[in-house]
Amino acid sequence: MSGVLSSSIGRKVAMAASAFFLMFFLLQHFVINITSIFSADVFNELSHFMGTNPVVQFALQPILIFGVVFHFVMGFVLEARNKSARNVKYVKNNGAANSSWVSRNMIYSGLAILAFIVLHFIDFWFPEINHKYIAHLPTDPNRYFGELVHKFHSPIRTGAYVAAFAFLALHLLHGFKSAFQSSGMSAKRAIKLEAISKVYAIGIPVGFIIIALFHHFNQH
Amino acid sequence: MDMNLKLKIWRQSGANDKGKMVDYSISNVSPDMSFLEMLDVLNEQIINEGGEPVAFDHDCREGICGMCSLYINGEAHGPDRGITTCQLHMRKFKDGDTIYIEPFRAKAFPVIKDLVVDRSAFDRIQHTGGFISVNTSGNTQDANSLPISKHAADEAMDAATCIGCGACVATCKNSSAMLFVGAKVSQYALLPQGQVEAADRVRNMVAQMDAEGFGNCTNTGACEVECPKGISLDNIARMNREFLKANI
Numbered sequence: 001m002s003g004v005l006s007s008s009i010g011r012k013v014a015m016a017a018s019a020f021f022l023m024f025f026l027l028q029h030f031v032i033n034i035t036s037i038f039s040a041d042v043f044n045e046l047s048h049f050m051g052t053n054p055v056v057q058f059a060l061q062p063i064l065i066f067g068v069v070f071h072f073v074m075g076f077v078l079e080a081r082n083k084s085a086r087n088v089k090y091v092k093n094n095g096a097a098n099s100s101w102v103s104r105n106m107i108y109s110g111l112a113i114l115a116f117i118v119l120h121f122i123d124f125w126f127p128e129i130n131h132k133y134i135a136h137l138p139t140d141p142n143r144y145f146g147e148l149v150h151k152f153h154s155p156i157r158t159g160a161y162v163a164a165f166a167f168l169a170l171h172l173l174h175g176f177k178s179a180f181q182s183s184g185m186s187a188k189r190a191i192k193l194e195a196i197s198k199v200y201a202i203g204i205p206v207g208f209i210i211i212a213l214f215h216h217f218n219q220h
Numbered sequence: 221m222d223m224n225l226k227l228k229i230w231r232q233s234g235a236n237d238k239g240k241m242v243d244y245s246i247s248n249v250s251p252d253m254s255f256l257e258m259l260d261v262l263n264e265q266i267i268n269e270g271g272e273p274v275a276f277d278h279d280c281r282e283g284i285c286g287m288c289s290l291y292i293n294g295e296a297h298g299p300d301r302g303i304t305t306c307q308l309h310m311r312k313f314k315d316g317d318t319i320y321i322e323p324f325r326a327k328a329f330p331v332i333k334d335l336v337v338d339r340s341a342f343d344r345i346q347h348t349g350g351f352i353s354v355n356t357s358g359n360t361q362d363a364n365s366l367p368i369s370k371h372a373a374d375e376a377m378d379a380a381t382c383i384g385c386g387a388c389v390a391t392c393k394n395s396s397a398m399l400f401v402g403a404k405v406s407q408y409a410l411l412p413q414g415q416v417e418a419a420d421r422v423r424n425m426v427a428q429m430d431a432e433g434f435g436n437c438t439n440t441g442a443c444e445v446e447c448p449k450g451i452s453l454d455n456i457a458r459m460n461r462e463f464l465k466a467n468i
Contacts, residue, residue, distance in 0.1 A: 008398075008436045009426055009463045078436050082394035085435030087327045091228070091241055092320040094294030095393065098445035104393055106438065178439040184461035186454045 011078060016182035018071040019175055023200070025064055030204050033211050040145040047144035051128065072114055079107045102174045109171040116164030123151055152215035161212045165205040172201035222248045223315040227262065229274055230322045232331050239331065241320075251311035255298060256281060256288060258310055259321075275334040281306040283448065286383030289390070290335055291322040296387035296446045304385060304448045324390035328397070328432045339386045341432040342400060346384075348428040349421035350404045352413050372410045379407035381449040388443035388451070394435030399443040401429050402455035409462050419466035426463055 004010035032050065036043040050056050095104050102109070127147075131137045152158050176197040181190050224247045232239030246262050253261070256278050263273035279287035288305040292298035298308040313319060321335065329337040354360075380403075388399035405422050408414025414421070437456055444453045 004467045007426055007463070008396075008430050008434075009460055010467070012436055013460065013464065078438075082396070082435035082438070085327050085395035085433055086325050088239075088325055088331075090291060090294065090322055090325055091230075092294040092322070093291075095442070097295050097299070098391060098442040099393075099440035103438065103440040174439070181439045181453065181457055182437075182460065184457050184464060186457045188454065190457075 011074060012182045013184075015071065015074050015078065016179040018067050018074065019179040020183075021063075021067045022071055023172070023176065023179070025067070026204060027200075030207055034207060036145060036148055037211060037214050043148070044142050044144050048141040051132070051144070052139070068117065072110070075107065075110055100174065102170045103178070106171060106174060109167045112164060112167035113171055116160070116167070119157075119160060119164075123157070149215045149219060152212055153219055155216065158212050158216040162209050165208045165212075168208075169202055169205035172205070173198070176201050221315065222250055223310065223313065223317070225249055225258075225313065225316070226318040228318060228320045229335070230331075231274070231334055232323075233272075234333060235330055241322075249310050251309065253310045254281070254306055255290070255292065255308040255310065256306050275332075275336045277336050278306060283307045284383060286385035289324045289337060289339075289386060291320075291324060291390055293320050296324065296390040297385075297448055301445070302448060302450055304383075304387075307448075324386050326386075326389045326395035326434065328395065328434050329386060329389060337386075339384070341434070342384050342386065342397070344432065345397070345401060345425050345428045346404065348424040349417070350408075350425065352408060353417060354413070366412050368411060375454075376407050376410035379403040379410070379451065379455050382407075382447075382451050383449060385448060387446050387448060389434065391442045391446040392435065392437070393440060393442070394438060396437045396443070397429050397432070397434040398437040398456045398459065399447060399451055399453070401425050402457075402459035403451045405459045405462055406455040409458060418462060422459060422462040422466050426459070 005014060032043070032046045035046060124147075152161075177190050177193050180193055185193075224245070227244040227246060228241045229244060230239060231242045244262060244266075246258065246265065249258055249261070256276070259274060259276055266273050277287050277289050279285040281288075283304045283306060286304070288297075290297065290305045292305065292308070297303060297305045299312055300308050323329075323331050323335045323337045324339075326337075328341040329339055332338050382400060382403035384400060386400070389395050389397050392399075405418075405425060408421060409418050439453070439456075441453060444451065
């Protein structure tokens with residue numbers, strides 16, 4: 001079994017498994033965030049539950065962090081191995097003749113997402129951890145909506161979020177169906193997934209962009 | 221109408237030479253020539269001028285041996301689809317064109333000379349499992365005694381059409397050999413004769429593929445597009461399933 005994870009196919013499947021986990025997380029994150037457009041109370045209630053539930057905080061959150069770190073580290077490991085597999089580059093290479101730009105540039109869209117995650121942690125996760133576990137500030141189940149709206153006051157931050165979600169869409173446009181193919185799904189079945197893949201890959205990032213812009217233009 | 225072309229060709233005197241692109245001009249190229257015939261004419265021109273002819277691989281010149289290679293204008297086997305370099309014709313180019321001609325590039329395919337690369341990594345992968353162990357001493361069972369569905373037989377035959385030219389590796393941005401290995405694993409995994417040794421086969425072939433230094437597949441699909449035999453990405457997915465089944 002240990003040999004599986006050191007093999008090319010084992011690593012590819014592990015990459016796909018972490019991608020499935022992250023895509024499921026992204027979907028639930030989106031479902032919670034989209035409520036902020038319709039109801040501050042519902043958003044506060046869901047955020048308070050996620051922020052205080054011990055299963056979420058002490059079981060699911062560490063798994064999520066491991067999943068994120070694993071996906072990035074494995075992505076870099078595979079990229080380094082793949083780069084080293086061609087020690088002399090072509091003088092002329094016409095990649096566009098046979099593959100999509102998004103499929104050839106997953107590492108760059110991934111790096112943009114990594115930069116965004118750093119910003120996102122600075123904006124939300126670190127202050128949240130400080131509030132609850134370091135400064136031990138009083139529990140306020142109604143603070144989340146206000147904090148969210150406040151963050152999107154800055155046009156620069158809002159612009160950075162919009163740009164990051166555009167990169168997320170590019171990453172998902174290839175990553176969604178690629179994860180299925182890596183797991184052994186036949187290309188014919190994967191083609192049938194094309195429509196679902198596009199709905200997810202474009203729908204979720206566009207939804208996040210709408211949330212960011214909505215709060216930017218609706219400052220209280 | 222005959223064409224005048226500029227050629228930029230990779231010249232490398234041996235495995236340890238650094239190599240570089242060298243410019244050539246060739247006149248009166250017939251659009252009906254094959255690409256390799258054009259190179260033959262160029263070599264005659266170079267020899268007449270007292271130079272060293274360009275070394276390139278070729279054998280059957282009928283698109284079935286997998287020997288010819290060449291990365292032409294940034295694509296394995298050139299700009300056409302479903303063909304090897306020997307089947308590429310000069311009518312695909314225009315008078316005055318500049319054509320870049322490079323060897324297939326991968327760490328596992330080292331250059332021997334000019335445009336000739338060593339693809340014996342594929343042979344070593346085949347030796348680890350690309351076969352079935354059958355006693356052929358005269359008591360061979362009738363082939364029809366083992367019913368095989370037409371669907372499985374067709375898919376196995378499609379996989380078996382892989383000629384091992386290496387265009388998949390040359391094209392893949394990761395120099396991955398998974399289309400080749402996937403095809404070889406699939407052609408046996410789909411048939412009862414191959415299923416007996418399926419687990420060992422996929423484990424050994426993947427281990428050898430990794431040891432040779434090929435990269436990993438990232439599902440760009442470029443290999444399937446450039447493959448002269450149209451080997452499907454399905455074979456990679458099947459290899460992944462076979463590998464997981466064999467190991468978990």
